[in-house]
């Protein structure tokens with residue numbers, strides 16, 4: 001965990017049907033991010049986590065699965081699979097919503113930990129989620145789901161208010177994640193109280209980055 005203190009975690013994810021959806025590609029991007037100074041890497045999918053096994057920074061692993069609104073490592077079985085695939089930190093849904101396997105977050109974390117030496121990052125959508133996730137035993141509290149559940153508005157940039165609220169209320173470190181699209185936002189997230197900052201799209205999703213520039217170029221005509 002100390003290796004992530006004050007550091008940047010780069011989330012390397014390609015979505016179903018996208019050209020870069022290939023574990024080898026994701027591992028290459030992850031290595032490039034480490035070369036640029038990433039203190040940690042976040043990888044989605046068991047094959048991508050396995051492909052990132054030789055990275056010399058901590059890997060935050062998750063699987064997005066199922067049709068339920070709880071889709072980030074939704075069950076204990078998924079969490080165990082992420083640990084077995086080699087993640088150092090298992091990221092899972094840290095909201096208070098019912099989990100598809102009927103287990104509580106506390107039971108999920110306890111049963112995962114009973115068998116595997118991993119840390120747990122709870123992807124939260126609100127302060128109440130973070131408080132509950134900390135009580136359930138999570139090691140890291142992420143703002144990942146802010147704006148993706150009904151409890152918080154979807155801010156244009158990171159949810160700085162939520163970062164500050166969690167940092168003030170909880171003992172466990174906060175990972176600022178979600179819609180951090182500029183270096184200024186990353187700095188602001190740290191200053192709001194984040195222990196570490198996780199950036200995905202703005203570093204590793206070229207289609208979205210391209211669309212920002214394409215729109216800017218097209219808009220310049222008017």
Ligand SMILES: CC(=O)N[C@H](C=O)[C@@H](O)[C@H](O)[C@H](O)COP(=O)(O)O
Nearest residue numbers: 011144148178179180199200201202
């Ligand atoms: C809500 C959700 O499903 N978030 C996912 C979680 O793993 C990813 O799709 C995001 O890319 C990641 O959280 C990083 O955020 P951003 O790409 O905004 O920097």
